[in-house]
Amino acid sequence: QVQLQESGPGLVKPSQTLSLTCTVSGGSISSGSYYWSWIRQPAGKGLEWIGHIYTSGSTNYNPSLKSRVTISVDTSKNQFSLNLSSVTAADTAVYYCARDSPRYCGGDTCYYASDIWGQGTMVTVSS
Amino acid sequence: EIVMTQSPATLSVSPGERATLSCRASQSVNNNLAWYQQKPGQAPRLLIYGASTRATAFPARFSGSGSGTEFTLTISSLQSEDFAVYYCQQYNNWPRTFGQGTKVEIK
Numbered sequence: 001q002v003q004l005q006e007s008g009p010g011l012v013k014p015s016q017t018l019s020l021t022c023t024v025s026g027g028s029i030s031s032g033s034y035y036w037s038w039i040r041q042p043a044g045k046g047l048e049w050i051g052h053i054y055t056s057g058s059t060n061y062n063p064s065l066k067s068r069v070t071i072s073v074d075t076s077k078n079q080f081s082l083n084l085s086s087v088t089a090a091d092t093a094v095y096y097c098a099r100d101s102p103r104y105c106g107g108d109t110c111y112y113a114s115d116i117w118g119q120g121t122m123v124t125v126s127s
Numbered sequence: 128e129i130v131m132t133q134s135p136a137t138l139s140v141s142p143g144e145r146a147t148l149s150c151r152a153s154q155s156v157n158n159n160l161a162w163y164q165q166k167p168g169q170a171p172r173l174l175i176y177g178a179s180t181r182a183t184a185f186p187a188r189f190s191g192s193g194s195g196t197e198f199t200l201t202i203s204s205l206q207s208e209d210f211a212v213y214y215c216q217q218y219n220n221w222p223r224t225f226g227q228g229t230k231v232e233i234k
Contacts, residue, residue, distance in 0.1 A: 037223075046214065046225055046226070046227045046228050047163075047171065047214055047216075047225040047228075048225070049216075049222055049223040049224065049225065051222075060221045060222070061222075062222040063128070063222060064222075096170055096171075100218075103159075103161075103176045103177055103180075103218070104158070104159065104177055111159045111218055111219060112218055113161040113173060113176045113216070113218050114161075114163075114171075114173060114216075115173045115176075115182070117170040117171060117172070118170065119169075119170055120170050
């Protein structure tokens, strides 16, 4: 079965770039029609969708973070990545990667929900 | 951006009792509404999608209903393993948005 695992530094300095990788195992990241997502959760708070990348490489980002976010995919390594630039303490959170699979398709449009999640990785922004 | 509002923030329920959680969208999301269960220290798990379709890993005591802007998650008879935080999420529009969560705690 498909599993996801986040990796990356647990501590990032303010103004620097947060970089995380999600490794997909048990299946190919380039097969099927999936989006690959990043979601974060500050301690004790709710979930915030950061953005996702389609198998083809097309992306959608949360407008609140769009100027600082880049999501990319490396099919040769079966990984996708998150870069978040100019971080501040407000970016301290648990970061999750997830697979979005189509749950309903009508006409030319499919609608996707996050059905498989990584365990999450804690990232602290501090000097 | 579609704002998702969940109520109540906390629900205190005795084991065996029924729990009803609500989720409201600021505009129609059709049936593109998911519920996730999150336990402490764990990632969320997809519980319901399409507003009413239960994920295979979850028992039949979980059910979802609603469409458009008003949605409900019902747990018919709470078991100890059901005490958790539940989030709704719309996946009809970008950006995807979550409700703030409802914590179901033991009464």
